[in-house]
Amino acid sequence: MNELNEETRCEIVKSIKAEYDARAAFGLGKYGITLSEHYADIFKRLQHLKEELMDATLYIEWTMIKMSDQETEKQKLISDIETIQFELSSVCQEVEPCVNVVSKIETTCGNCENPIGNNFKFCPHCGCKIKYE
Ligand SMILES: [Zn+2]
16 A cells, blocks of 8 residues: 555645646646746746745735734724723713612512512502502
8 A cells, every 4th residue: 555645634735735736737828838847947946936935925924914903903992892891880880879779669668668579569568559659
């Protein structure tokens, strides 16, 4: 069994092989010859490689700037959320005493002053009709 000739199970390797095939087909269509048929001396080959590496550094820089912009945007969103949380907290502190007052009115029988459930029409302790103001 020759393992080198076996089809890989790795989807990443399969994907990149497909891209090599597509680039080879594109190059053959564009230049009419394969890379192995193309003559270039060692300096021309190194010049091609240098230019490809220069392009690679541009792609790295482009991606890093994009990531940096996204991180800045993310930090701005986090800051906005923290501001909203703080403002909501302030509103809750202002509203809480009012809620407590309303809650007290609604949960105490005006006749026997025993606690009752919200929206009860009659007191379960004394049977008195509950009046809501
Ligand atoms: Zn009562």
